[in-house]
Amino acid sequence: MSTEPYPSHRRPQKKIHRSFGKRLVQKLKGLFSLQHEPEDREDIHEILNQAHKHSIIDEHTLKMMLGSFSFSEKMANDIMVSRSKMDVIDINRSLPDIVRYINETSHSRFPVFDGERDNIIGILLAKDVLRYFNTKNQVIRGLVRPALFVPETILLSKLLQEFKSTRNHIAIVVDEYGTITGLVTMEDVLEQIVGDIEDEYDEEAEQTIFSETEHSWRVKGISEIRHLNDVLGCDLPEDNYETLGGLLASELDEIPKRNDTYQYKDLKFKVLKADEKQALWIHVRRVPIVHDSENELLAN
Numbered sequence: 001m002s003t004e005p006y007p008s009h010r011r012p013q014k015k016i017h018r019s020f021g022k023r024l025v026q027k028l029k030g031l032f033s034l035q036h037e038p039e040d041r042e043d044i045h046e047i048l049n050q051a052h053k054h055s056i057i058d059e060h061t062l063k064m065m066l067g068s069f070s071f072s073e074k075m076a077n078d079i080m081v082s083r084s085k086m087d088v089i090d091i092n093r094s095l096p097d098i099v100r101y102i103n104e105t106s107h108s109r110f111p112v113f114d115g116e117r118d119n120i121i122g123i124l125l126a127k128d129v130l131r132y133f134n135t136k137n138q139v140i141r142g143l144v145r146p147a148l149f150v151p152e153t154i155l156l157s158k159l160l161q162e163f164k165s166t167r168n169h170i171a172i173v174v175d176e177y178g179t180i181t182g183l184v185t186m187e188d189v190l191e192q193i194v195g196d197i198e199d200e201y202d203e204e205a206e207q208t209i210f211s212e213t214e215h216s217w218r219v220k221g222i223s224e225i226r227h228l229n230d231v232l233g234c235d236l237p238e239d240n241y242e243t244l245g246g247l248l249a250s251e252l253d254e255i256p257k258r259n260d261t262y263q264y265k266d267l268k269f270k271v272l273k274a275d276e277k278q279a280l281w282i283h284v285r286r287v288p289i290v291h292d293s294e295n296e297l298l299a300n
Contacts, residue, residue, distance in 0.1 A: 044069070063195055071192045076159055077152035079192065080173045080182035085259030088113050089124055091141060098140065099133055102126045106218060106272060106283050109170045111183060112144050118180050120172055122147045147172050152181060156189050163189070191275075215286040218272070221245030221256075221279040232284070234267055244269075245279040255279075265289065 045066060052062040089098055089110045102110070112124045122144035132143060148168040150159060152175055159171065163186045173182040208223040209231050219228065223244045225236050241247040248256045248269060256279035260271045266289045273281040 060195075064193055068193055071156055074156045074192060075152065076150055076154050076156065076171070076173050076184050077181065079156070079188050080152075080184040081188075081258055082182045083180055085257075086111060086183050087259065088117060088120070090114075091121065091144065095129070095133065095140060098124075098129060102129060103213065104216070104283075104285060105270075106212070109185070111147065111170075111172060120147055120180060123168075123170055149174055150184075151176070156192060159184070160186070160189050217284045219244055219282045219284050221248075221274075221282060232267070232286075234265070236264060236267075244282055248279055248282065263287075 048057070048062055048065055051057045052059065057065070087101075087105045087107055087110060089101060089112050091112050091114045093101075108126050110124045110126070111120050112122050113119050114121045123146070124140070124144055128143045129140060132140060148162065148166055148171040150162060150171045150173055152173055154162075162171070163169065169186045171184050172180055173184055175181050208220040209228065210218045212218055217232065221244055225238050225241055225244060225247060228234070228244055229236055229238070236244075236247065241250060245256065248260070248262055248271070251262050251264075252260055255277065256271045256274050258271050258274050260274075260279075262269045266286050268285045268287050270283045270285075271279045271281070272283050273279075
Protein backbone atom coordinates (compact mmCIF):
# COMPACT_ATOMS: atom_id res chain seq x y z
CA MET A 1 0.00 0.00 0.00
CA SER A 2 1.24 3.47 -0.79
CA THR A 3 2.63 5.56 2.04
CA GLU A 4 1.02 8.72 0.73
CA PRO A 5 -1.70 10.39 2.86
CA TYR A 6 -5.34 9.65 2.14
CA PRO A 7 -7.49 12.59 3.21
CA SER A 8 -10.54 10.72 2.00
CA HIS A 9 -9.97 8.10 4.70
CA ARG A 10 -11.05 10.50 7.40
CA ARG A 11 -14.79 9.93 7.22
CA PRO A 12 -15.65 7.63 4.29
CA GLN A 13 -18.31 5.40 5.87
CA LYS A 14 -20.32 7.78 7.99
CA LYS A 15 -23.46 7.13 5.98
CA ILE A 16 -23.25 3.37 6.41
CA HIS A 17 -22.83 3.57 10.17
CA ARG A 18 -25.62 6.12 10.47
CA SER A 19 -27.95 3.84 8.52
CA PHE A 20 -27.14 0.91 10.80
CA GLY A 21 -27.55 3.06 13.89
CA LYS A 22 -30.90 4.36 12.66
CA ARG A 23 -32.29 0.85 12.17
CA LEU A 24 -31.05 -0.17 15.60
CA VAL A 25 -32.54 2.86 17.32
CA GLN A 26 -35.90 2.37 15.58
CA LYS A 27 -36.11 -1.16 16.98
CA LEU A 28 -35.21 0.00 20.48
CA LYS A 29 -37.64 2.92 20.25
CA GLY A 30 -40.40 0.44 19.65
CA LEU A 31 -39.38 -1.62 22.66
CA PHE A 32 -39.33 1.38 24.99
CA SER A 33 -42.15 3.38 23.34
CA LEU A 34 -39.89 6.40 22.93
CA GLN A 35 -41.59 9.53 21.62
CA HIS A 36 -38.59 11.38 20.19
CA GLU A 37 -35.67 10.59 17.95
CA PRO A 38 -32.31 10.55 19.78
CA GLU A 39 -30.50 13.82 19.15
CA ASP A 40 -26.90 12.78 19.83
CA ARG A 41 -24.66 9.87 20.71
CA GLU A 42 -25.39 10.26 24.42
CA ASP A 43 -29.08 9.58 23.72
CA ILE A 44 -28.19 6.40 21.84
CA HIS A 45 -25.91 5.31 24.67
CA GLU A 46 -28.78 5.85 27.11
CA ILE A 47 -31.12 3.71 24.99
CA LEU A 48 -28.55 0.91 24.87
CA ASN A 49 -27.95 1.16 28.61
CA GLN A 50 -31.70 0.90 29.19
CA ALA A 51 -31.80 -2.17 26.96
CA HIS A 52 -29.08 -3.70 29.11
CA LYS A 53 -30.87 -2.71 32.30
CA HIS A 54 -34.03 -4.49 31.11
CA SER A 55 -31.99 -7.60 30.16
CA ILE A 56 -32.71 -7.16 26.45
CA ILE A 57 -28.99 -7.27 25.71
CA ASP A 58 -26.22 -8.67 27.91
CA GLU A 59 -23.19 -6.74 29.14
CA HIS A 60 -20.86 -8.12 26.48
CA THR A 61 -23.26 -7.12 23.71
CA LEU A 62 -23.64 -3.66 25.25
CA LYS A 63 -19.88 -3.12 25.25
CA MET A 64 -19.58 -4.31 21.65
CA MET A 65 -22.39 -2.02 20.46
CA LEU A 66 -20.98 1.00 22.27
CA GLY A 67 -17.55 0.13 20.95
CA SER A 68 -18.83 -0.05 17.38
CA PHE A 69 -19.99 3.57 17.53
CA SER A 70 -16.59 4.92 18.58
CA PHE A 71 -14.86 2.46 16.24
CA SER A 72 -16.42 4.14 13.21
CA GLU A 73 -14.56 7.38 13.93
CA LYS A 74 -11.20 6.17 15.25
CA MET A 75 -8.06 6.28 13.13
CA ALA A 76 -4.79 4.36 13.24
CA ASN A 77 -2.98 7.09 15.16
CA ASP A 78 -5.58 6.83 17.94
CA ILE A 79 -4.52 3.32 18.94
CA MET A 80 -1.04 2.76 17.48
CA VAL A 81 2.10 1.94 19.42
CA SER A 82 4.36 4.95 19.00
CA ARG A 83 7.61 4.65 17.05
CA SER A 84 9.76 5.04 20.17
CA LYS A 85 8.09 2.01 21.77
CA MET A 86 8.17 -0.32 18.76
CA ASP A 87 10.06 -3.58 19.20
CA VAL A 88 12.01 -3.97 15.96
CA ILE A 89 14.66 -6.38 14.70
CA ASP A 90 17.90 -5.44 12.97
CA ILE A 91 18.26 -7.74 9.97
CA ASN A 92 22.04 -7.66 10.43
CA ARG A 93 21.97 -9.22 13.92
CA SER A 94 22.98 -12.86 14.30
CA LEU A 95 20.28 -15.51 14.39
CA PRO A 96 20.95 -16.45 18.06
CA ASP A 97 20.64 -12.75 19.01
CA ILE A 98 17.34 -12.48 17.14
CA VAL A 99 15.96 -15.61 18.81
CA ARG A 100 16.98 -14.25 22.21
CA TYR A 101 15.25 -10.94 21.45
CA ILE A 102 12.07 -12.74 20.35
CA ASN A 103 11.98 -14.68 23.63
CA GLU A 104 12.50 -11.51 25.65
CA THR A 105 9.74 -9.50 23.98
CA SER A 106 7.13 -12.28 23.57
CA HIS A 107 5.69 -10.90 20.31
CA SER A 108 4.77 -13.04 17.33
CA ARG A 109 5.55 -10.45 14.61
CA PHE A 110 8.32 -7.88 14.33
CA PRO A 111 9.10 -5.00 11.95
CA VAL A 112 12.57 -5.52 10.46
CA PHE A 113 14.96 -2.68 9.64
CA ASP A 114 18.22 -2.52 7.72
CA GLY A 115 20.72 0.14 8.81
CA GLU A 116 18.48 2.91 10.16
CA ARG A 117 15.47 2.10 12.36
CA ASP A 118 13.23 4.05 9.99
CA ASN A 119 14.25 1.83 7.09
CA ILE A 120 11.65 -0.88 7.64
CA ILE A 121 12.16 -3.58 5.02
CA GLY A 122 9.44 -6.00 6.09
CA ILE A 123 7.94 -8.15 8.83
CA LEU A 124 9.49 -11.17 10.51
CA LEU A 125 7.31 -13.86 12.09
CA ALA A 126 8.64 -15.50 15.24
CA LYS A 127 7.39 -18.91 14.10
CA ASP A 128 9.42 -18.61 10.88
CA VAL A 129 12.60 -17.80 12.79
CA LEU A 130 12.17 -20.57 15.35
CA ARG A 131 11.41 -23.12 12.64
CA TYR A 132 14.55 -21.99 10.81
CA PHE A 133 16.80 -21.92 13.87
CA ASN A 134 18.18 -25.47 13.65
CA THR A 135 18.99 -25.36 9.95
CA LYS A 136 22.52 -24.92 8.62
CA ASN A 137 21.73 -21.70 6.77
CA GLN A 138 21.92 -18.82 9.26
CA VAL A 139 20.85 -16.04 6.86
CA ILE A 140 17.28 -14.96 7.61
CA ARG A 141 16.79 -12.19 5.07
CA GLY A 142 14.77 -14.58 2.94
CA LEU A 143 12.25 -15.02 5.78
CA VAL A 144 11.27 -11.34 5.82
CA ARG A 145 7.73 -10.78 4.53
CA PRO A 146 6.43 -7.59 2.87
CA ALA A 147 5.24 -4.91 5.29
CA LEU A 148 1.88 -3.16 5.09
CA PHE A 149 2.25 0.63 5.34
CA VAL A 150 -0.80 2.74 6.19
CA PRO A 151 -1.34 6.48 6.82
CA GLU A 152 -2.03 7.81 10.30
CA THR A 153 -5.44 9.02 9.17
CA ILE A 154 -6.80 5.70 7.92
CA LEU A 155 -10.03 4.78 9.69
CA LEU A 156 -9.96 1.57 11.67
CA SER A 157 -12.84 0.20 9.59
CA LYS A 158 -10.76 0.69 6.45
CA LEU A 159 -7.65 -0.69 8.15
CA LEU A 160 -9.53 -3.83 9.12
CA GLN A 161 -10.44 -4.31 5.46
CA GLU A 162 -6.77 -3.88 4.54
CA PHE A 163 -5.77 -6.55 7.05
CA LYS A 164 -8.34 -8.96 5.61
CA SER A 165 -7.50 -8.33 1.96
CA THR A 166 -3.71 -8.50 2.41
CA ARG A 167 -3.78 -11.23 5.08
CA ASN A 168 -1.52 -9.12 7.29
CA HIS A 169 -1.81 -8.88 11.07
CA ILE A 170 0.43 -5.86 11.58
CA ALA A 171 0.75 -2.50 9.82
CA ILE A 172 3.43 0.19 9.92
CA VAL A 173 1.92 3.65 10.39
CA VAL A 174 3.42 6.63 8.54
CA ASP A 175 2.69 10.36 8.50
CA GLU A 176 2.05 12.54 5.44
CA TYR A 177 5.80 12.73 4.74
CA GLY A 178 6.27 8.96 4.81
CA THR A 179 7.98 9.03 8.20
CA ILE A 180 7.25 6.05 10.43
CA THR A 181 5.22 7.07 13.48
CA GLY A 182 4.13 3.73 14.93
CA LEU A 183 2.55 0.36 14.36
CA VAL A 184 -0.88 -1.19 14.84
CA THR A 185 -1.99 -4.83 14.88
CA MET A 186 -5.20 -6.54 13.88
CA GLU A 187 -5.72 -7.47 17.52
CA ASP A 188 -5.50 -3.78 18.48
CA VAL A 189 -8.22 -2.97 15.95
CA LEU A 190 -10.57 -5.78 16.94
CA GLU A 191 -10.22 -4.97 20.63
CA GLN A 192 -11.74 -1.54 19.94
CA ILE A 193 -15.02 -3.39 19.32
CA VAL A 194 -14.97 -6.58 21.35
CA GLY A 195 -12.69 -5.53 24.20
CA ASP A 196 -9.64 -7.39 25.45
CA ILE A 197 -9.00 -10.51 23.38
CA GLU A 198 -7.90 -13.44 25.52
CA ASP A 199 -5.01 -15.57 24.33
CA GLU A 200 -3.43 -18.87 25.29
CA TYR A 201 -2.32 -17.43 28.61
CA ASP A 202 -5.93 -16.75 29.64
CA GLU A 203 -7.14 -20.36 29.75
CA GLU A 204 -7.33 -20.41 33.54
CA ALA A 205 -8.93 -17.31 35.01
CA GLU A 206 -7.43 -18.01 38.44
CA GLN A 207 -3.87 -18.23 37.21
CA THR A 208 -2.13 -14.89 36.81
CA ILE A 209 1.56 -15.79 36.51
CA PHE A 210 2.89 -17.88 33.63
CA SER A 211 6.50 -19.02 33.51
CA GLU A 212 8.23 -18.71 30.12
CA THR A 213 11.81 -19.55 31.04
CA GLU A 214 13.74 -19.92 34.28
CA HIS A 215 14.17 -16.15 34.39
CA SER A 216 11.12 -14.73 32.61
CA TRP A 217 7.37 -14.67 33.18
CA ARG A 218 4.20 -13.34 31.61
CA VAL A 219 2.05 -11.80 34.34
CA LYS A 220 -1.46 -10.38 34.49
CA GLY A 221 -1.74 -6.80 35.70
CA ILE A 222 -4.20 -7.91 38.39
CA SER A 223 -1.62 -10.25 39.92
CA GLU A 224 -1.29 -9.59 43.64
CA ILE A 225 2.16 -8.39 44.59
CA ARG A 226 2.29 -10.70 47.59
CA HIS A 227 1.67 -13.69 45.31
CA LEU A 228 4.22 -12.40 42.81
CA ASN A 229 6.83 -12.09 45.55
CA ASP A 230 6.17 -15.69 46.61
CA VAL A 231 6.37 -17.13 43.10
CA LEU A 232 9.36 -15.10 41.88
CA GLY A 233 11.17 -14.97 45.20
CA CYS A 234 11.41 -11.18 45.05
CA ASP A 235 10.63 -8.33 47.44
CA LEU A 236 8.39 -5.90 45.56
CA PRO A 237 6.89 -3.35 48.00
CA GLU A 238 3.50 -4.48 49.30
CA ASP A 239 2.54 -1.56 51.54
CA ASN A 240 1.12 0.88 48.99
CA TYR A 241 -0.07 -1.42 46.20
CA GLU A 242 -2.09 -4.59 45.93
CA THR A 243 -1.43 -5.48 42.28
CA LEU A 244 1.46 -5.32 39.85
CA GLY A 245 -0.58 -3.03 37.60
CA GLY A 246 -1.10 -0.65 40.51
CA LEU A 247 2.61 -0.60 41.29
CA LEU A 248 3.50 0.22 37.68
CA ALA A 249 0.85 2.96 37.47
CA SER A 250 2.26 4.57 40.60
CA GLU A 251 5.91 4.29 39.58
CA LEU A 252 5.28 5.49 36.02
CA ASP A 253 3.02 8.25 37.36
CA GLU A 254 0.43 7.49 34.67
CA ILE A 255 -1.75 4.68 33.37
CA PRO A 256 0.71 2.20 31.85
CA LYS A 257 0.75 1.94 28.08
CA ARG A 258 1.96 -0.89 25.90
CA ASN A 259 5.77 -1.17 25.77
CA ASP A 260 6.25 1.01 28.88
CA THR A 261 9.15 -0.33 30.95
CA TYR A 262 10.18 -0.17 34.61
CA GLN A 263 12.98 -1.84 36.55
CA TYR A 264 13.05 -2.76 40.23
CA LYS A 265 16.37 -4.19 41.37
CA ASP A 266 16.99 -7.26 39.18
CA LEU A 267 13.47 -7.39 37.71
CA LYS A 268 12.63 -5.63 34.46
CA PHE A 269 8.94 -5.08 33.67
CA LYS A 270 7.55 -4.39 30.22
CA VAL A 271 3.86 -3.77 29.51
CA LEU A 272 2.68 -6.13 26.78
CA LYS A 273 -0.97 -5.15 26.70
CA ALA A 274 -2.97 -2.29 28.23
CA ASP A 275 -6.28 -0.53 27.83
CA GLU A 276 -7.32 2.99 28.74
CA LYS A 277 -7.66 2.04 32.41
CA GLN A 278 -4.86 -0.35 33.33
CA ALA A 279 -2.00 -2.62 32.37
CA LEU A 280 -3.41 -6.02 31.38
CA TRP A 281 -0.30 -8.11 30.71
CA ILE A 282 3.30 -7.51 31.79
CA HIS A 283 6.47 -9.33 30.80
CA VAL A 284 8.81 -9.79 33.76
CA ARG A 285 12.45 -10.70 33.27
CA ARG A 286 15.25 -11.16 35.77
CA VAL A 287 18.36 -9.32 34.60
CA PRO A 288 21.90 -9.05 36.00
CA ILE A 289 22.48 -6.08 38.29
CA VAL A 290 25.44 -3.84 37.54
CA HIS A 291 26.78 -2.92 40.97
CA ASP A 292 28.19 0.49 41.74
CA SER A 293 31.57 -0.26 43.32
CA GLU A 294 31.66 3.10 45.07
CA ASN A 295 28.32 2.49 46.75
CA GLU A 296 29.49 -0.94 47.85
CA LEU A 297 32.60 0.56 49.44
CA LEU A 298 30.49 3.14 51.26
CA ALA A 299 28.13 0.46 52.47
CA ASN A 300 31.03 -1.55 53.87
